Amino acid sequence: MSALAWIAYAVFFGSVALCVGVLLLSHMWPKVGRVGLPLSIVGAVSGTVGLAERWVVSGHAPLFGTFENTYTAAWALFLAAAVLGLLRRERFEGVWRLVAPWGLMLLLWGTRYRKGPTPITISEQSLWVDVHVMFAWICFVALLVVTSAAIASLRGRHVLGATAEESETTQFKFLTVGFIAMTLMLATGSWYSYLLFGAFWRWEVVETLSLVAWLGYAMIVHARLFGRFTGRRFAIAILLVLPLLVLAYFIWSVYPNTFHYFDIPLVKPY
Amino acid sequence: MRVLERLGEAWRFVTSRTGSHWLLGALALLLLVWLVPFQLTGQPSETVEAIGWTWWPFVTLYAAIGLATIVCTFRRVRTDIRKTRATLEPRETPSAHAVRLEGGSYAEALAALRSAGFEVRDHGQRAGAVRRWWAPLGGTAFHLGILVFACGLILHANASSTVSFTAIEGQSLAAGLDPSASAEAAAAARLVETYVLSSVDPEYYRDYLLFSRLDATIERADGTERGLALADPLWLDPLTLLCIEDYGLAPQLEVSNSQSSIEESATVAMKLLPPGKEDSVTLPSSDVVLDVRVYPDYGVRNGKAVSLSYNLRDPKMLVSVASVGDAPSVLGRGLIGVGQYMDAGPNRVGLLGMSRYGTFRVMRSPGIPVVAAGLLLMCLGLLVRFGGRRLDVIVWDENGVVVADAYADLSGRAGGRAELPLLMHGNGGARR
Numbered sequence: 001m002s003a004l005a006w007i008a009y010a011v012f013f014g015s016v017a018l019c020v021g022v023l024l025l026s027h028m029w030p031k032v033g034r035v036g037l038p039l040s041i042v043g044a045v046s047g048t049v050g051l052a053e054r055w056v057v058s059g060h061a062p063l064f065g066t067f068e069n070t071y072t073a074a075w076a077l078f079l080a081a082a083v084l085g086l087l088r089r090e091r092f093e094g095v096w097r098l099v100a101p102w103g104l105m106l107l108l109w110g111t112r113y114r115k116g117p118t119p120i121t122i123s124e125q126s127l128w129v130d131v132h133v134m135f136a137w138i139c140f141v142a143l144l145v146v147t148s149a150a151i152a153s154l155r156g157r158h159v160l161g162a163t164a165e166e167s168e169t170t171q172f173k174f175l176t177v178g179f180i181a182m183t184l185m186l187a188t189g190s191w192y193s194y195l196l197f198g199a200f201w202r203w204e205v206v207e208t209l210s211l212v213a214w215l216g217y218a219m220i221v222h223a224r225l226f227g228r229f230t231g232r233r234f235a236i237a238i239l240l241v242l243p244l245l246v247l248a249y250f251i252w253s254v255y256p257n258t259f260h261y262f263d264i265p266l267v268k269p270y
Numbered sequence: 271m272r273v274l275e276r277l278g279e280a281w282r283f284v285t286s287r288t289g290s291h292w293l294l295g296a297l298a299l300l301l302l303v304w305l306v307p308f309q310l311t312g313q314p315s316e317t318v319e320a321i322g323w324t325w326w327p328f329v330t331l332y333a334a335i336g337l338a339t340i341v342c343t344f345r346r347v348r349t350d351i352r353k354t355r356a357t358l359e360p361r362e363t364p365s366a367h368a369v370r371l372e373g374g375s376y377a378e379a380l381a382a383l384r385s386a387g388f389e390v391r392d393h394g395q396r397a398g399a400v401r402r403w404w405a406p407l408g409g410t411a412f413h414l415g416i417l418v419f420a421c422g423l424i425l426h427a428n429a430s431s432t433v434s435f436t437a438i439e440g441q442s443l444a445a446g447l448d449p450s451a452s453a454e455a456a457a458a459a460r461l462v463e464t465y466v467l468s469s470v471d472p473e474y475y476r477d478y479l480l481f482s483r484l485d486a487t488i489e490r491a492d493g494t495e496r497g498l499a500l501a502d503p504l505w506l507d508p509l510t511l512l513c514i515e516d517y518g519l520a521p522q523l524e525v526s527n528s529q530s531s532i533e534e535s536a537t538v539a540m541k542l543l544p545p546g547k548e549d550s551v552t553l554p555s556s557d558v559v560l561d562v563r564v565y566p567d568y569g570v571r572n573g574k575a576v577s578l579s580y581n582l583r584d585p586k587m588l589v590s591v592a593s594v595g596d597a598p599s600v601l602g603r604g605l606i607g608v609g610q611y612m613d614a615g616p617n618r619v620g621l622l623g624m625s626r627y628g629t630f631r632v633m634r635s636p637g638i639p640v641v642a643a644g645l646l647l648m649c650l651g652l653l654v655r656f657g658g659r660r661l662d663v664i665v666w667d668e669n670g671v672v673v674a675d676a677y678a679d680l681s682g683r684a685g686g687r688a689e690l691p692l693l694m695h696g697n698g699g700a701r702r
Binding site: 118119120121122123124125126128129176177179180183184187190191194195196198200201202203204205208209211212215216218219222223226227244255257264266267268269270 | 544
């Protein structure tokens with residue numbers, strides 16, 4: 001990575017880590033929490049610079065390998081927090097609290113993997129892949145915000161609105177955004193699977209886990225729309241699907257026997 | 271009778287919303303406990319696919335979920351079309367949770383609703399208003415999309431065909447196909463016979479085994495060129511794709527005899543990759559067999575012959591020549607580059623050039639448009655359903671006081687009450 005890339009990454013990492021620190025300190029000194037949104041904006045900007053530089057150097061969108069994917073995922077979380085916080089400050093100023101811990105965990109996980117940019121492998125050189133990944137990150141961000149809000153609501157806090165009912169309504173809106181994005185992700189992935197392999201569905205582990213997570217969120221959306229699925233039951237149901245979401249997105253970084261495995265070792269012929 | 275009653279109960283359960291939740295939950299659980307473990311323990315993909323598609327618990331659940339979706343969708347189609355176009359019928363008196371709005375008359379309230387985009391139906395002293403009446407139809411479209419997608423998959427599974435073949439650069443694509451082998455092969459040959467493979471262009475990143483490019487160019491007799499890549503196949507017609515899935519090396523070999531007359535010259539597709547792999551060939555008119563190993567980018571490291579990269583930069587061929595027959599013997603062995611020859615007993619072997627061949631696949635599936643339609647319908651249905659929710663507002667004129675209530679999504683559950691004052695008067699209102 002170039003010097004600019006390292007600096008941008010370091011500033012981003014630092015912003016994310018500081019956000020987590022501010023989150024913890026704000027429990028004792030609430031006024032400290034005021035720097036959370038500005039920090040998340042700094043993180044979003046530096047992450048944008050770093051990923052843009054990486055895109056130019058590698059020649060492809062940053063979606064290849066665990067380091068790039070964790071970097072992009074964390075950036076997407078902070079970009080969402082910054083944009084929502086700036087556009088609707090009165091309601092979404094605290095979104096950075098919901099995403100900071102996830103961002104830090106993702107970045108820490110990514111440090112274990114190769115960091116240098118490489119060209120993308122032939123099976124991923126398609127606009128369908130870029131669209132598929134774009135929907136994947138929209139889904140990931142929306143559903144992690146929902147999950148964090150669910151955790152907060154179980155602790156008696158409503159982060160996404162003035163009242164519990166308002167916060168839950170907003171949470172449901174994020175859930176529907178995440179569900180729509182997940183459906184689009186599966187649809188584009190299925191179509192591209194046919195272009196690549198001649199099969200719309202291949203029952204590989206990432207596909208299966210994504211389908212199970214999709215079924216889980218479908219049941220929650222359905223139950224919320226047509227039954228009295230609110231409050232604690234709603235929050236607990238969202239938490240129950242979380243492990244599936246995380247596995248669907250990152251199992252390939254530890255389990256290579258899947259078409260979604262991208263930490264390709266750089267082997268020489270001698 | 272009891273059996274019929276039980277069957278009726280089961281039917282009502284399966285086709286109910288609660289039943290559908292149980293079915294979806296059962297499918298999710300079954301996938302987690304009986305498919306994912308097979309995948310994680312490295313079972314062959316054919317085994318996993320056979321379980322996922324044909325094992326009876328899965329098939330039973332697919333059938334039950336399919337049945338539930340069909341019944342639910344067609345039930346909703348009838349009610350959705352009838353209900354959605356209409357506004358909600360206002361009750362005689364407001365509900366206990368209706369909002370009382372201070373300031374403004376009943377007529378002003380209806381005018382405000384109209385200007386906010388509501389369609390208003392005035393019944394005198396009470397009115398129903400609706401905005402985005404079509405939104406719930408998105409749910410029907412989504413479920414219909416699932417059914418269409420499933421039909422597409424079934425059609426694809428039963429009526430699709432795939433034919434694989436190889437073609438060497440400079441040859442007709444159809445040269446690698448045997449039309450007499452099957453109807454699918456004959457159909458594929460007809461589709462590609464007008465094309466010649468101009469070039470296969472692979473590329474590896476630096477000297478690593480990271481495949482960064484695999485393109486092919488095919489050309490028609492009239493000079494029209496079309497390109498395809500692994501991730502960008504070519505549509506031969508709306509139901510048929512031509513894909514390149516791999517490539518290999520095809521040395522141009524020449525074998526001549528002691529009288530220096532050429533016995534055989536041919537470009538032969540051989541399995542020589544990754545570097546270090548050996549393959550053998552017996553050219554038809556010669557009486558020798560050639561064992562070949564290729565170094566795509568020849569070099570020497572630590573005194574050993576190696577390939578410095580996987581790219582074809584300085585190819586050299588290590589060839590061992592043996593006689594065929596009852597008592598084969600090695601006639602010669604040597605390392606030759608492009609344009610070079612070696613003597614092998616009475617024979618002379620030359621490497622005239624190093625071409626490539628591509629491994630192609632013609633895939634035809636009548637399920638393509640059906641699957642595409644299903645996926646589009648699912649996505650559009652969701653966007654319609656959730657892109658802007660339907661809101662029904664009912665307004666009463668209670669002796670000069672305006673009272674209103676709001677319902678979201680035809681669910682019968684109130685939602686959007688908080689927006690009522692903003693919708694109608696732009697100021698706050700007190701609860702009744």
